Amino acid sequence: MDDQRTHIISALVLHKPGVLQRVAGLFTRRGFNIESITVGTSEQEEIARMTIIAKGDGKVLEQITKQLNKIIDVIKVRDLEPENTVKRELCLIKVHSPTEKIRAEVVQYVNIFRGRVIDVSPETLTIEMTGASDKIDALIDLVKGFGIKEIARTGPTAMSRGVKTI
Amino acid sequence: MRGGEALLKSLENQGVDVVFGYPGGQLLPLYDMIYDSDLRHILVRHEQCAAHAADGYARASGKVGVCIATSGPGATNLVTGIATAYMDSSPIVAIAGQVPTGLIGNDAFQEVDTLGMTMPITKHNFQPITSKEIPEMVKSAFYIAGTGRPGPVVLDLPKDVQEQELDFENDVKINLPGYKPTRKGHPLQIKRAASLIGNAKKPVILAGGGVIISNSSEELLKLSELVGAPVTTSLLGKGSFPEDHDLSLGMLGMHGRLSANFAVDKCDCLIAVGCRFSDRTTGKISEFAKNAKIIHIDIDPAEIGKNVDVDIPIVGDAKIILSNLIRAISQNKMSSKSMEWVNRVKDFKQTCIPKMSFDNTPLKPQQVIKEIAEAVDDDTIVTTDVGQNQMWMAHYFTSRKPKTFLSSGGLGTMGFGFPAAIGAKVAMPESDVVAVAGDGGFLMVSQELATVKEYDIPVVICVLDNRYLGMVAQWQNLFYEKRLSHTHLGESPDFVKLAEAFGVAADRVERPGELREVLSSAINSGEPTLIDVTIDPDEILPMVPPGCGLTEIVGEYKTEPNNSEDVPYHEAAKERAGD
Ligand SMILES: Cc1ncc(C[n+]2csc(CCOP(=O)(O)OP(=O)(O)O)c2C)c(N)n1
Numbered sequence: 016m017d018d019q020r021t022h023i024i025s026a027l028v029l030h031k032p033g034v035l036q037r038v039a040g041l042f043t044r045r046g047f048n049i050e051s052i053t054v055g056t057s058e059q060e061e062i063a064r065m066t067i068i069a070k071g072d073g074k075v076l077e078q079i080t081k082q083l084n085k086i087i088d089v090i091k092v093r094d095l096e097p098e099n100t101v102k103r104e105l106c107l108i109k110v111h112s113p114t115e116k117i118r119a120e121v122v123q124y125v126n127i128f129r130g131r132v133i134d135v136s137p138e139t140l141t142i143e144m145t146g147a148s149d150k151i152d153a154l155i156d157l158v159k160g161f162g163i164k165e166i167a168r169t170g171p172t173a174m175s176r177g178v179k180t181i
Numbered sequence: 182m183r184g185g186e187a188l189l190k191s192l193e194n195q196g197v198d199v200v201f202g203y204p205g206g207q208l209l210p211l212y213d214m215i216y217d218s219d220l221r222h223i224l225v226r227h228e229q230c231a232a233h234a235a236d237g238y239a240r241a242s243g244k245v246g247v248c249i250a251t252s253g254p255g256a257t258n259l260v261t262g263i264a265t266a267y268m269d270s271s272p273i274v275a276i277a278g279q280v281p282t283g284l285i286g287n288d289a290f291q292e293v294d295t296l297g298m299t300m301p302i303t304k305h306n307f308q309p310i311t312s313k314e315i316p317e318m319v320k321s322a323f324y325i326a327g328t329g330r331p332g333p334v335v336l337d338l339p340k341d342v343q344e345q346e347l348d349f350e351n352d353v354k355i356n357l358p359g360y361k362p363t364r365k366g367h368p369l370q371i372k373r374a375a376s377l378i379g380n381a382k383k384p385v386i387l388a389g390g391g392v393i394i395s396n397s398s399e400e401l402l403k404l405s406e407l408v409g410a411p412v413t414t415s416l417l418g419k420g421s422f423p424e425d426h427d428l429s430l431g432m433l434g435m436h437g438r439l440s441a442n443f444a445v446d447k448c449d450c451l452i453a454v455g456c457r458f459s460d461r462t463t464g465k466i467s468e469f470a471k472n473a474k475i476i477h478i479d480i481d482p483a484e485i486g487k488n489v490d491v492d493i494p495i496v497g498d499a500k501i502i503l504s505n506l507i508r509a510i511s512q513n514k515m516s517s518k519s520m521e522w523v524n525r526v527k528d529f530k531q532t533c534i535p536k537m538s539f540d541n542t543p544l545k546p547q548q549v550i551k552e553i554a555e556a557v558d559d560d561t562i563v564t565t566d567v568g569q570n571q572m573w574m575a576h577y578f579t580s581r582k583p584k585t586f587l588s589s590g591g592l593g594t595m596g597f598g599f600p601a602a603i604g605a606k607v608a609m610p611e612s613d614v615v616a617v618a619g620d621g622g623f624l625m626v627s628q629e630l631a632t633v634k635e636y637d638i639p640v641v642i643c644v645l646d647n648r649y650l651g652m653v654a655q656w657q658n659l660f661y662e663k664r665l666s667h668t669h670l671g672e673s674p675d676f677v678k679l680a681e682a683f684g685v686a687a688d689r690v691e692r693p694g695e696l697r698e699v700l701s702s703a704i705n706s707g708e709p710t711l712i713d714v715t716i717d718p719d720e721i722l723p724m725v726p727p728g729c730g731l732t733e734i735v736g737e738y739k740t741e742p743n744n745s746e747d748v749p750y751h752e753a754a755k756e757r758a759g760d
Contacts, residue, residue: 029359037300044301074486081483087305087325090359 021050021070023095023102023173024079025181029088030056030063037086038065047071047079051170062090066172093181095173102173106151107133108142111162121158128154139164184312185211185343188276188336189218191319194351197247199223199238199607200276201231205251206291207278210343223607223636226628228255230600232262233626235273237601240587241562242608243396245272245327252278253291256298256337261594263333264302268591269417270390272331274322275299281341282310295337304332312345316353324355329362330481331394362480366497366505374452374476374493375509381450381474383522384410387433387462390417390590391455391479391499393583398422400503401454407510409523410452413441415462416590418455420580427527434462435725436572439738440530442731443758445470454478455499458488459591460727468730478502529758536739537577540693543717546570547739548693549645550577553617556700561613562587562605566598566622568652570645572722574617585612596625602640603633613704614640620670621650630683633709641703642711643696644676647718655721659735680711687711732758 028034035054042049050068057064069079076094083092112118121140125132130144142158144151148171155166175181182190188211192200199221204212215222225231228250235246250259256277266273280289296306305325307318322334378384392401398421405412405428412422413430422429431438433445442464445451451473456462463469469489477484477491478499485494495502539545550573557563563578564587565571571588580586587605589597602616623644633640654668680687686708690696696714703710723736732755 033296033300036297040300077486078483085481085483087357087360 019070019072021068022076022079023097023100023171024067024069024083025093025095025173026065026067026083026089027057027091027181028054028063028065029090030061031088034063034088035065037088038067038083041082041086042069045078045082047075053170053172055172066170068171091181095175099176099179100173101176102147102171103145104148104151104171105169106144106155107165107167108144108155108158108163109165110140110142110158111138111164112140113138117161121161124154124157130154182347182349183210183214183343184309184315184338184345184347185214187312187315187347187349188319188338188343189214189220190349191316192220192247195245195319195323197245200247200249201225201234201238201604202249203228203231203251203255205255205278207252207280207340208249208255208343210340211249211278211338214343223632225600225603226631227626228258229262229596230603230626230629230632232259232273232275233265233594233597233600234604234607235275236262236266236269236271237564237587237604238608239266239271239273239331239604240269240601241584241605241612243394243584244608245274245323246604246608247274247276249276250278251291252280252295253293256293256295260298260302263299263335265589265592265594265597266333267302267304269589270331270394271333272326273333274326274336275333276336276338279308279337279339282339283341285339295335299335302333303335306335306337308337308339309342310339312342312347315342315347316350317355320353321355321357325357325360329360363482363496364480364498364501366478366495366502368505370493370495371502371505371509374495375506375513377450377474377476377493378408378410378452378506379510379513381408382519383448384408384450384452384519385430385444385448385473386410386412387415387445387451387453387456388412388418388421389415389454389456392418392421395455395480395499396583397454397500397503398583400500400507402426404452404503404507404510407507409519411444411523411526413437413445415456415459416575416588419575419586419588420583423581424579425581428523430526430530432575434731435464435727436461436576436722437731438533438576439723439732439734440526440533442725442734443529443755444526446472446730446732447758448473451475452478454503455480457484460488461590463489464725464731465729532740533738534741535577536741541717542692543715544691544693544696546573546645546716546720547577549643549696549714549716550574552694552696553615553643553700554578556697556704557613557615559585561585561615561704562602562609564588564598564602564605564614564616566616566618567593567595568619568622568650569647569655569722570617570619570622570651572652573645576722595619595622597622599623599626599640599642600629602642603629603638606638606640615700615704616640616642618642618644619651620644620646620648620676623676624674627679630680630685630709630711634684637709639707639709641700641709643700644711644713645716646676646713647716648672649718651718654718658721659724660726676711676713685709685711687713689713689715691715
């Protein structure tokens with residue numbers, strides 16, 4: 016039995032009401048663990064693309080893909096190879112920053128991480144950061160000390176590198 | 182044309198001639214249209230039985246069964262029947278009423294989220310928001326339910342949509358880009374399987390319900406005889422192989438025949454066809470067929486490798502794959518017919534021929550099954566309920582033909598047998614239909630006596646009356662220090678009087694030899710009849726305790742006297758099975 020691994024599953028599904036419930040429900044019912052699931056429109060109007068991040072060994076992954084394929088509204092499922100995949104997540108972080116000094120520091124970190132400040136109030140800065148999930152984790156770690164008021168993360172979305180499509 | 186009429190017309194286009202249903206507020210428009218249609222509608226007395234009847238109809242005929250119920254409580258009552266069909270891959274289309282589209286989501290009167298509720302127990306479900314969608318949805322629903330691995334499909338029909346006008350088109354195109362069942366097996370895998378079987382010394386075939394669904398009993402028989410492989414079945418596979426054949430081992434598993442359990446334990450090659458390796462069939466997985474290479478043929482790729490690790494997976498239709506496999510094996514001239522193995526199997530099978538003749542009262546269940554078997558012919562469709570009655574039948578009743586043994590396997594639904602028999606009789610009016618039930622399970626659906634009376638559906642119901650929830654009491658006796666917590670049913674009701682209250686003929690049987698006569702004449706009477714059979718509550722079916730390997734049977738097993746005097750059954754058989 017091979018080791019637990021985090022898998023990036025990309026699925027093309029019909030863009031219809033209830034599809035997300037069908038997919039998410041399957042994970043609950045079969046006892047699979049989803050770390051995140053993102054869904055949005057694809058290059059074709061009637062088709063949406065889902066990115067599911069799930070942990071499990073080879074056997075679990077095989078069941079996940081097979082069970083996903085059984086859903087009538089799921090058109091295609093692929094387990095993306097991590098090394099040949101581009102993967103990005105969007106995160107918004109609202110940081111407590113009541114003083115000039117803190118603001119300057121936060122902005123500095125944001126610049127290093129190539130994030131952006133997208134909202135400012137006398138008490139807070141809101142940062143937008145897009146990137147690999149571990150980079151986002153690292154930025155969150157750095158600004159944690161100032162006091163984080165809110166975090167909103169989308170979970171990663173992904174596709175294969177190069178000309179390959181699913 | 183209105184939406185409801187489009188639904189009826191679409192059903193007609195699918196060849197539907199009968200539906201089992203129960204009306205209600207949100208179905209008033211549809212029922213008003215049914216009033217003017219040629220559709221045969223059977224009013225059951227509880228929606229759960231509409232679903233079971235549609236399921237029985239489907240299992241007996243191989244066609245898609247249809248049931249209808251109103252929104253809310255009607256739909257929730259269907260759920261058990263839908264889940265039962267889902268677990269056993271039975272094709273039904275369940276039509277539920279729904280509140281008008283404008284009220285959906287408002288907790289309107291009798292509103293329930295039927296789509297959400299049935300998602301995990303259906304192959305797919307639909308809800309048309311405009312009547313225009315109906316023709317395509319109905320066609321898709323039947324296509325999905327009846328192809329690939331069959332299963333239930335729900336159509337949730339809002340009240341206003343039933344009335345909305347549309348231009349009906351007869352030949353709609355369906356578009357299901359995500360649904361493409363594989364039928365042909367992979368040639369290379371078939372080749373590999375052929376050579377594995379060719380080289381096997383001790384092959385065994387395990388046949389499941391998929392063999393029956395795909396109509397491949399003939400191919401199964403051919404393969405078994407070609408390579409000298411004994412055949413065991415799962416509960417749902419019962420009837421896929423003639424159980425009076427020399428190579429038949431009977432049912433495998435927790436309540437299976439010891440000869441089958443031994444053969445699977447000893448085999449070096451297990452050819453599993455159309456079965457899903459349920460825990461009731463395999464016993465402890467790590468002990469299951471541990472000396473064998475396993476070939477698994479199934480139309481559902483997700484079944485392969487789900488419970489049991491497989492050496493050669495073949496995805497596709499069993500009929501096509503078995504034919505190709507037979508061809509490949511014959512071409513290779515690899516007939517491995519290992520007479521040594523066949524003889525050894527025959528030998529330990531001989532040691533375990535169960536004793537069925539008892540002249541005791543109260544009647545022994547074995548004797549009851551024996552008399553049922555003597556009273557019916559090969560084409561009689563028998564249904565069982567769930568519990569000891571089911572397992573006595575599965576264990577002792579000899580099935581010879583596919584689609585003649587109907588039982589709730591996967592969900593184990595008490596109350597299945599009687600309504601399923603109604604559906605089976607409606608589907609196959611030329612066949613005799615006998616339902617076998619426990620007293621507990623029968624009481625869950627006894628109101629359907631009104632239905633068989635009203636529509637004159639001549640099924641015969643044998644209630645094996647032990648005044649206990651027998652199967653649960655058995656587990657309490659074996660595994661809970663005989664603490665019979667809430668499994669005694671008491672002394673009521675009088676089933677004969679109950680049937681008579683519904684105007685249904687009834688009889689009571691208490692002594693050996695009586696049932697054969699009474700059952701024969703009930704079948705010949707052409708009238709629905711209930712037979713109350715008083716049986717011994719203390720008789721315990723030998724079984725494999727949960728979590729044990731298939732050969733670790735507990736409970737006394739009586740053998741025919743000429744086989745092995747007083748040696749406990751499994752000891753003698755174990756010895757013959759050898760290593
Ligand atoms: C709907 C439902 N409720 C409960 C059970 C659990 N159960 C399984 S067998 C059984 C006892 C069945 O008793 P009876 O119908 O009298 O049949 P017997 O075992 O005596 O033949 C019960 C309660 C079930 N399978 N289905």
